[in-house]
Amino acid sequence: MDRTTGRRAVLKGASGLVGLAALQACAPGGRVAALPGPGVGGRAQARLVPLRITRDQLIDVKCCIRPLRAAGPNLAAETVGDTLVIHNYGHGGSGWSLSWGSAEIAVGKALTTLPAEIAVVGCGIIGLTTAVVAQRAGLKVTIYAREMIQRTRSFRASGSFTPGSRIALAEPAGPQFPAEWEAMARLSWKAFRTCLGLPGKPVDFGDHYALSDKPIEKRHWTPDPAITGNWRTTGLPQQNSEFAHLDERIKDIVPQGVDLGPDENPFALPYAQRTTQMYFNFPSYAKMLMDEFFGHGGRFVMRDFHSPAEFAQLPQKVVIHCTGYAARDLWQDQTIIPVRGQTGWLAPQTEANYAVRYKNVLLLSKADGVAVMNNNPDMGDMLGVGNSMELATIADIEAGLAIIAPALAPRAA
Ligand SMILES: Cc1cc2nc3c(=O)[nH]c(=O)nc-3n(C[C@H](O)[C@H](O)[C@H](O)COP(=O)(O)OP(=O)(O)OC[C@H]3O[C@@H](n4cnc5c(N)ncnc54)[C@H](O)[C@@H]3O)c2cc1C
Structure with missing residues (x-):
């Protein structure tokens, strides 16, 4: 039994108990999505209220x-x-x-x-x-x-x-x-x-869920020898390995990511990692x-x-x-x-108090709204470097919502 099949089997059993039909929500494009699972095993017993990510929920786009x-x-x-x-x-x-x-x-x-x-x-x-x-x-x-x-x-x-x-x-x-x-x-x-x-x-x-179609590996930015310039020679960093990456130094106090087993993963995608995250x-x-x-x-x-x-x-x-x-x-x-960045904001959904990241699109649900960030997975810290344009691009946020939609889409039967 592979991971996906195993999880489905468990969820199928659990759904009979809790009534999956009651756990439904709108997905992008007006589809009705099954909730990301009833959640069984480990800490996943708490059910996740689905995030509504339809375009009509977008109330703001900010850039800075x-x-x-x-x-x-x-x-x-x-x-x-x-x-x-x-x-x-x-x-x-x-x-x-x-x-x-x-x-x-x-x-x-x-x-x-x-x-x-x-x-x-x-x-x-x-x-x-x-x-x-x-x-x-x-x-x-x-x-x-x-x-x-x-x-x-x-x-x-x-x-x-x-x-x-x-x-x-x-x-x-x-x-x-x-x-x-x-x-x-x-x-x-x-x-x-x-x-x-x-x-x-x-x-x-x-809780912050990183979701993936393939096993989640920590990304390490090793210097690319094909890139010869750097901050000293150009005034701008030219690759991710030039950035200081320091988070490891405080991993004793900051919760770290935990891979979820098939029976703990409440989402339709085969791989999920959960981190408990502080936000403001x-x-x-x-x-x-x-x-x-x-x-x-x-x-x-x-x-x-x-x-x-x-x-x-x-x-x-x-x-x-x-x-x-x-x-x-x-x-x-x-x-x-300057390192440009922008966020879209969906109307607050405080009953869905979690974050989801898929293909580097992040949804972060807070009291002041659901932040949407659409970052290019291959750019890492380099995204926005040298760009001081503070005009928001709504199309990027709309594209981000489309990218992350499968992560919240109905689970196949
Ligand atoms: C998309 C995005 C997401 C981010 N997410 C996070 C995050 O999740 N966590 C995090 O820790 N950080 C995040 N940051 C970074 C964070 O926003 C900045 O590091 C922080 O806002 C810098 O704050 P500041 O007070 O130095 O500057 P500012 O917020 O720019 O404040 C500057 C102050 O100086 C005043 N000022 C400026 N010039 C003058 C002047 N000439 N005369 C008088 N007053 C002046 C302004 O009016 C303002 O009051 C994010 C940034 C972006 C762009």
């Missing part, structure tokens, strides 16, 4: 740039006139995930001068978290930014704990970077744990941070900066600089590389 900095986030300090500026920008595809750890480092540097008051420039996830961490350290904080978090690039992310995503290029980041990254990731993970179970679930966990619900998360910031007397000033010299005009003499991708122009940091 990841601020990949070749050497990793800039956390250096420098003086501008009589002002100490501590940088905290360039977090690639990991800004949400590393926000607390990165803020701890930046605020720690600010505290060395014993200020009573500081300014934070920028109110994306990095700036706002930095401001809250500074307040928790006893400082009075004013945020200066041209947008509050809901209007920033941070709000156009997808929102999972992905601390190693496009965070740096291994060679320019240097040998000390992995340990620094690990410290940031561990501090952040601890901080997110304190947000679990809060009203609105700013931080939550869900943007609206409640932003509200949580804003409430704490204003509740502790924080001030927000809407302001646009045009040069570093303007930082020295602020009344606060310690400034933490968190402008993300905008630092490329504002601070003339040409080592920041």
